[in-house]
Amino acid sequence: xxxxxxxxxxxxxxxxxLVINILVWSFYLSLPDGKxxxxxxxxGQGDAVYLETPGGxxxxxxxxxxxxVLKHLGSNVPFYSRKIDLLILTHPQxxxxxxxxxxxxxxxxxxxxxxxxxxxxxxxxxxxxxxRRKRINKIEVSAGDKITLPDKTxxxxxxxxxxxxxxxxxxxxxxxxxxxxxFDALLTGDADRQVQPxxxxxxxxxxxxxxxxxxxxxxxxxxxxxxxxxxxxISVGERNSYGHPNQGLINFLxxxxxxxxxxxxxxxxxxxxxGNSWYTNSQR
Amino acid sequence: MRRSRIKSPFINRKLPILVxxxxxxxxxxxxxxxxxxxxxxxxxxVRSTLLEEPKEYGKWQxxxxxxxxxxxxxxxxxxxxxxxxxxxxxxxxxxTDPKIRVAGTSTWRKILFNIREGLREKIxxxxxxxxxxxxxxxxxxxxxxxxxxxxxxxxxxxxxHVVVVSGYNxxxxxxxLVGLSxxxxxxxxxxxxxxxxxxxxxxxxAEPPAVRAAIMGSVxxxxxxxxxxxxxxxxxILAALLMTVISPIVxxxxxxxxxxxxxxxxxxxxxxxLNFLSFLPKPFSEDLSTTLAAQSLVVPVIFxxxxxxxxxxxxxxxxxxxxxxxATVLGFLFIAASFTLPFFAQILSWVVWSFLxxxxxxxxxxxxxxxxxxxxxxxxxxxxxxxxxxxxLAVYYFKYVRKAKAKxxxx
Numbered sequence: 001x002x003x004x005x006x007x008x009x010x011x012x013x014x015x016x017x018l019v020i021n022i023l024v025w026s027f028y029l030s031l032p033d034g035k036x037x038x039x040x041x042x043x044g045q046g047d048a049v050y051l052e053t054p055g056g057x058x059x060x061x062x063x064x065x066x067x068x069v070l071k072h073l074g075s076n077v078p079f080y081s082r083k084i085d086l087l088i089l090t091h092p093q094x095x096x097x098x099x100x101x102x103x104x105x106x107x108x109x110x111x112x113x114x115x116x117x118x119x120x121x122x123x124x125x126x127x128x129x130x131x132r133r134k135r136i137n138k139i140e141v142s143a144g145d146k147i148t149l150p151d152k153t154x155x156x157x158x159x160x161x162x163x164x165x166x167x168x169x170x171x172x173x174x175x176x177x178x179x180x181x182x183f184d185a186l187l188t189g190d191a192d193r194q195v196q197p198x199x200x201x202x203x204x205x206x207x208x209x210x211x212x213x214x215x216x217x218x219x220x221x222x223x224x225x226x227x228x229x230x231x232x233x234i235s236v237g238e239r240n241s242y243g244h245p246n247q248g249l250i251n252f253l254x255x256x257x258x259x260x261x262x263x264x265x266x267x268x269x270x271x272x273x274x275g276n277s278w279y280t281n282s283q284r
Numbered sequence: 285m286r287r288s289r290i291k292s293p294f295i296n297r298k299l300p301i302l303v304x305x306x307x308x309x310x311x312x313x314x315x316x317x318x319x320x321x322x323x324x325x326x327x328x329x330v331r332s333t334l335l336e337e338p339k340e341y342g343k344w345q346x347x348x349x350x351x352x353x354x355x356x357x358x359x360x361x362x363x364x365x366x367x368x369x370x371x372x373x374x375x376x377x378x379x380t381d382p383k384i385r386v387a388g389t390s391t392w393r394k395i396l397f398n399i400r401e402g403l404r405e406k407i408x409x410x411x412x413x414x415x416x417x418x419x420x421x422x423x424x425x426x427x428x429x430x431x432x433x434x435x436x437x438x439x440x441x442x443x444x445h446v447v448v449v450s451g452y453n454x455x456x457x458x459x460x461l462v463g464l465s466x467x468x469x470x471x472x473x474x475x476x477x478x479x480x481x482x483x484x485x486x487x488x489x490a491e492p493p494a495v496r497a498a499i500m501g502s503v504x505x506x507x508x509x510x511x512x513x514x515x516x517x518x519x520x521i522l523a524a525l526l527m528t529v530i531s532p533i534v535x536x537x538x539x540x541x542x543x544x545x546x547x548x549x550x551x552x553x554x555x556x557x558l559n560f561l562s563f564l565p566k567p568f569s570e571d572l573s574t575t576l577a578a579q580s581l582v583v584p585v586i587f588x589x590x591x592x593x594x595x596x597x598x599x600x601x602x603x604x605x606x607x608x609x610x611a612t613v614l615g616f617l618f619i620a621a622s623f624t625l626p627f628f629a630q631i632l633s634w635v636v637w638s639f640l641x642x643x644x645x646x647x648x649x650x651x652x653x654x655x656x657x658x659x660x661x662x663x664x665x666x667x668x669x670x671x672x673x674x675x676x677l678a679v680y681y682f683k684y685v686r687k688a689k690a691k692x693x694x695x
Contacts, residue, residue, distance in 0.1 A: 015610070019638040026641075071431040074412035079637050082409070106408045106416075 023079075030078035032056030036153060036180040038271045040209060041072045042263040042283065045237025045244070046095035049187055049209060050076055051178060054275075055151030059086040061176070061187050063099025065237075070102055072268070077107075085110040086147065086155065090173040090189025092119040097127060104130045111147075112138045115160050117172035141174060143199035154179040158198040159191050170212060171195050177205070181275020185209070186227065196220035201227070206278060207271055208258070210234045214245025221252060231259045231271070231280065238264040302676065328374045333390050334366045339428070351533060354379040362386070365394035396486060400424050403487075406622040407615075410633040415640040421447030422608060423615040425488030434644070437651035442597030445542055445586050446608055478502050497543030499523055516551045520544070538589050545581035553577040556683075575605040584671040588664070600650040604643050611639040 034054045041048040043064030050072060051059040058077060063069045077084075087109050090096055101123065103109075112131075118124065131138060142164075145157040159175035166172065173189030175198050185207035191198065192212045197220065208229030212218045213236045232253045234245045245262060253260050261269045267283025330350055338347040338356070345358045349368060355378065362368070366389055372382025407420050417429035427447055430438075438444040485498040503523045507516040524544050527534050534540045557573035564572065579601055614636045621629035 018642075019635050022638040022641060023634055067429075068431060068433075070413040070416075071433065074414060074416075077412060079412065079634065079641075082412075105405075106412075 026079055030080075034274065036178075036183065036273045036275070038178070038185055038207065038273075039072075039076070040233045040235055040261075040263060040269045041069060042268045043068045043072070043099065043235070045213065045240040045242075046099070047090070047189065047209075047213070047235045048072070048096075048099060049235075052076065053149055053151050053153040054180065055149060055153070057085045057149050057151065057153070058083065059088070059155070059178075060084050060100075060103065061088040062090055062096040062189065063101075063103050065095040065098050067099055067102045069099035070106070073103065073107070082106070083108045083110060085149075086113065087111070088113045088174055088176065089115075090175075090187075090191075091115055091117055091169050092121075092124050092127070093169055093190070094121065094123050096189065098123055101127050101130055104134060104136060109134075109136050112136055113141045113145075113157075113174060114138045115172040115174045116140045116142070116164070117169055119169060152180065158186075158201050159188075159195060161199050166195075168194070173211070177201070180273060183207075183273040183275055183278055185271070186229070192218045193220040193223075197223040197226070204228045206230050206273075208232045210245070210249070210253075212244075213240075213242070214249050214262070215242065216246040216249065218246070219249055219252065224253075225256055228256060229253075229258045231261060233269050234260065234262040236262055236264050240264075302680075306676070325374055325376065327372070328379075329369070329371045331367070331369050331387065333393060334362060334364060334368055335393070336428070337364050338362050349379075351536065352377050352379055355381065356384055357381055360384050363389075363394075364397045365390045400426065400487060403619050406619060410618075410622065410629065411637060411640075414644050415637055418447060418640055418644060419611065419615050419636065422612050423487070423619065425494065434647075437647050440651040441600035441604075441647050442583070442586060443600055443604060443647055445582065446605070474506060478506065494539070497539060499527070500544055500547055517548065520547055520551065538585075541585050542582055545585060546578040549577045549579065549581040550574060553580055572602065572606060574609075576602065579605070580675065584668045588668055596650050596653055600647065604646045604650075607639040607643045611636055611643070614639070 032052070032055055036054055037052040039050045041050055041064065044066070046065035047062040048064040048069045049061040051061070053059070060069075060073070073084075084103070084107050087100070087103070089100055089112070092114075097119075104127070130136075141157045142160055142162045143158055144162075147155045149155075154177075156177045156179070157174060158177050160172050164172065170190035170192060171194065173191035173195075175186070175188045175191050178185045178187065184203075184205040186201070186205045187209045188198075188211035190212040192215065194217070201223075203226075205227050206229065208224070208227055208231070210218055210232050214234040234250075236244045250260055261280070261282060263269065265284065269283075270281040272279055272281070330352060332350040334347060334349060336347055338345040340346075340358055343358055345356050345360070345362070347354055347356070347362070349370060352370075352374065354370065356362070362384070367387045369385040369387050370379060370382045372379050404420050404424055404426055407423075408416050410416075411419055414431050414434040417426075417431065417434075420426045420429055430447060435444070438447065481498050481502055485494050488494045500520055500523045503519045507519040524540075527540075554573050554577040557577050558569055561569035561573055561576075583597070583601075614632065618629055618632045618636050621632055
């Protein structure tokens with residue numbers, strides 16, 4: 001009996017040693033590093049962008065076409081936290097919304113930004129129901145709305161303009177400019193060329209999330225030239241049935257010397273910035 | 285005198301077991317192959333209870349019913365626990381757009397389902413992916429949430445059986461608990477294990493494969509208590525045979541095959557493997573020997589059903605599987621705590637997360653190693669036969685020939 005007790009004590013202490021090590025190291029490695037991390041997640045044919053600000057605030061823009069976004073969140077949100085500080089649904093179409101339904105069920109949402117639009121679909125009805133059940137308040141935003149986080153990260157809404165009337169849901173996409181120091185990234189949802197240029201956007205940006213998965217009608221070329229993005233990222237699924245992204249669009253981006261990344265070829269694309277310089281990491 | 289000492293234990297005790305086992309295995313596989321083709325094509329009427337939530341993709345919804353896959357029009361309002369009458373043409377075990385009538389509901393199944401849903405939500409509240417769906421898989425038997433990429437990694441490393449088949453877990457959890465007879469009498473440990481089996485079976489929805497696994501597990505592990513060496517194996521085989529006679533179709537179920545083989549493996553090889561692993565610190569050799577013993581008979585059947593085989597699979601299994609019984613047992617504790625003591629549940633969830641994290645990280649690492657997984661054609665009988673043949677020979681060699689030689693040289 002004593003022998004057995006001793007044996008299991010050894011075992012329990014070894015397990016405890018292992019568990020404590022994993023927890024301490026995971027905690028240590030998850031601490032914010034003072035840099036802005038922007039990840040265009042590989043979620044297939046849809047959009048999902050995850051940001052961790054220098055102070056460790058978490059922002060998620062769209063959730064992709066299925067629950068793949070959950071695994072990405074699992075590896076980005078530390079084990080001890082279930083919080084997304086700012087969630088943005090650009091517009092209520094399935095390839096942007098579906099993943100968010102599970103996200104809203106499983107995570108604590110600090111602030112939710114949406115545009116003034118609705119969709120008559122099953123998934124949108126489910127989304128509304130989850131928001132009610134979890135008592136998540138949505139804030140309808142429009143151009144000019146802004147949030148400044150304590151770590152000096154700015155999130156500025158540049159589209160849709162107030163009182164927009166359009167038959168096309170894509171036109172209602174919430175477009176945000178995320179800035180930290182001299183670094184700017186423009187996240188565009190599906191707001192394609194018919195609503196470009198976005199309100200008040202005339203200065204260059206470093207990172208440009210190409211709207212509408214790089215479709216033929218995604219870009220107003222004159223406007224994108226003024227943005228002169230150093231890199232452009234297309235969130236698109238492999239072998240999708242829409243023929244996204246459009247080859248002409250890629251050629252155009254290359255002629256204005258913008259380096260093009262695509263999630264179907266490069267996987268998840270990460271940009272890290274300290275406010276002055278920045279670099280990219282891609283999965284493939 | 286010497287001759288008889290060498291031969292008698294073998295002839296009197298072990299040979300019948302081996303012969304019986306071989307006969308049974310051949311019967312087992314013969315049934316698998318002779319039974320399948322009859323059912324898979326033609327016009328059929330099936331009445332059965334729906335034991336999953338249909339998955340909807342646009343116009344169609346998909347689900348399994350009995351042994352069939354069904355592709356049905358999304359307009360049918362179908363829920364877990366509905367008793368369905370399905371009529372239509374079957375091709376390769378698949379119904380496409382059949383006539384469907386809901387003939388009633390199984391209330392107790394619905395209640396179990398709702399309980400399980402509640403528990404699942406608790407898991408998702410505390411855990412992130414892929415650990416959340418892994419825990420839901422091993423504790424509640426819900427398989428639908430696994431992220432596709434993680435599922436691929438599990439298949440590549442040959443560890444998919446941990447989540448897809450509730451039967452396997454029942455055997456392992458029961459074996460683990462019986463092995464826990466450290467502080468309490470063996471009899472009490474067994475009673476405890478039996479109670480856990482019943483609870484676990486109800487929790488995973490008491491689906492037929494789980495119930496069968498539970499019966500086999502209970503019979504075999506209860507027999508262990510009686511302390512007679514051969515009894516557990518014989519009772520296991522008897523239970524399995526009875527079920528096969530009642531419904532021959534069970535032999536085609538992955539769950540049935542895996543739970544039978546895992547239990548048999550534990551009964552047959554656990555002690556021997558423990559001796560063999562005596563160079564390891566005792567606490568680890570105990571867990572490892574249980575998992576390896578269960579694995580020894582199960583591995584080829586997994587490959588048979590899931591196709592791909594990676595050379596890394598034995599290593600992946602040996603290094604990751606020890607975390608599963610711990611995560612399962614602590615996972616149950618966590619679930620219980622999440623309803624009563626949220627703070628304690630939070631702490632416990634981190635501990636459980638650590639074990640799941642070890643499992644998921646190792647699986648991801650192993651699946652990315654450049655060791656090619658040779659794509660076995662699934663459903664091939666030859667590799668399985670070779671494997672079991674070699675296993676029987678190896679057991680024979682180690683147990684009898686080597687022992688006999690050692691004894692001879694001693695004397």
